[in-house]
Amino acid sequence: MKVLAIDPGYGRCGLAVLERGANGKDILIHSDCIETSATMDFPERLNTVAQACATLLEQHSPDAVAMEKLYFSNNQKTAMRVAEVRGAILAIAGAAGVAVTEYTPGEVKSATTGYGSADKKAIAQMVRVLVKIDKVIRLDDEYDAIAIGITHLASARTHAARSLRADHQKELK
Numbered sequence: 001m002k003v004l005a006i007d008p009g010y011g012r013c014g015l016a017v018l019e020r021g022a023n024g025k026d027i028l029i030h031s032d033c034i035e036t037s038a039t040m041d042f043p044e045r046l047n048t049v050a051q052a053c054a055t056l057l058e059q060h061s062p063d064a065v066a067m068e069k070l071y072f073s074n075n076q077k078t079a080m081r082v083a084e085v086r087g088a089i090l091a092i093a094g095a096a097g098v099a100v101t102e103y104t105p106g107e108v109k110s111a112t113t114g115y116g117s118a119d120k121k122a123i124a125q126m127v128r129v130l131v132k133i134d135k136v137i138r139l140d141d142e143y144d145a146i147a148i149g150i151t152h153l154a155s156a157r158t159h160a161a162r163s164l165r166a167d168h169q170k171e172l173k
Helices: 041-059 076-096 105-113 119-132 142-172
Strands: 002-007 011-018 026-035 064-068 099-101
Touching: 002 041, 002 142, 011 041, 011 142, 026 041, 026 142, 041 076, 041 119, 041 142, 064 076, 064 119, 064 142, 076 099, 076 105, 119 142
Parallel strands: 002 064, 064 099
Antiparallel strands: 002 011, 011 026
16 A cells, blocks of 8 residues: 655645555655745645645555644634645545545554654654655654654554454354
8 A cells, every 4th residue: 555645734745655565564655845935925835735746646646645634723824724735635636536534643643653642753753763764854744744654554554454354253154
């Protein structure tokens, strides 16, 4: 299974493509943080992020898109803009026929660190333990995207295992 994982934003948008390897270990194929300038008009910023996501969908043909759920911040304008970015990503994934799964920040923290209130530093440390990263990552948004991908692959493994157990129980009856 291959997943395009996104930490949505319009100033910075973390992106990662991960795949479950034959040995069951998650493999980081690509990661980046798309940054847009505050001097750009919002439609241009939105287009920059959307095109980066569309390009990754086309280049890597993921089986799924995983994205962080929107949480409401104190700044309503920022929350609305991030919601618009998420809408653009949902539309692009829908047009490509790729299912989208969303995870709360707490779910991502729990899946990567085992602690739902972990801080950014703990997430970055565990991401480096869980997947091999051969480059310098400057921004937390990129680590967050990788963590979202790890979360999705772990969730997919759990669902597959449940499905196998259910099928096995049916056979026993």
